Amino acid sequence: MIEWLKKVSLFDNLNDEQLEHILRISHRRTLPAGTILFHEKESGTTFYVVLSGSIKLFTKSGSGEEKVLSLVNGGESFGELSLLDGRPRSASAQTLEPTTVLELASEHFMNLMQEHFDITRGILAELCRRLRATNEHVNDLTFLDGRTRVLKNLISLANKNGKRDGNMISIPMSLNYDELAQMAGVAKTVLTEVVRELEQRGVLQFGINEYKLNLLKLRS
Structure with missing residues (x-):
């Protein structure tokens, strides 16, 4: 399991002892394709790390029309936004294939951020990347x-x-x-x-x- 965690970019700078700690405070789940992990507008209490497989993040309009926002693959993470700002989920998450995830409850996630600046910096960098991608997407819809x-x-x-x-x-x-x-x-x-x-x-x-x-x- 530690070898899997070493492939996660957020944990790049952690040693084996620190990775063992993450394993102790997290829960691993393997999910079949089509599993909904959470729905848009639900309260968020869990942070997810994808160990293998893939997950789509999407929203739905009032008429039920779906919009895929992004694809999350092995080594990537998601679900931190609601934990950081305390607001409901901004999107839904669904597995596209058999997928293994690591789940961290809100309390453990916040403690990790307090104890490991590398993880906090990685999460901030990921949020900045998503914001830039959103800005670029809006620009594309306008001009391309x-x-x-x-x-x-x-x-x-x-x-x-x-x-x-x-x-x-x-x-x-x-x-x-x-x-x-x-x-x-x-x-x-x-x-x-x-x-x-x-x-x-x-x-x-x-x-x-x-x-x-x-x-x-x-x-x-």
């Missing part, structure tokens, strides 16, 4: 057309989760077309048209639970 937003979203996912082999980048993908469209802020028909175009040009290859980007053809 649908095709460009789809391309930018695919490249962003590749940069975050992809593994490169020469000119090819393989990206594990548990999101379906509807969810990919929601992340890019486009209609599903727009996403489908762009994907079809990229496949015809040899830029994009969709497989089972993954897609591949050809960097050479993307640049051309």
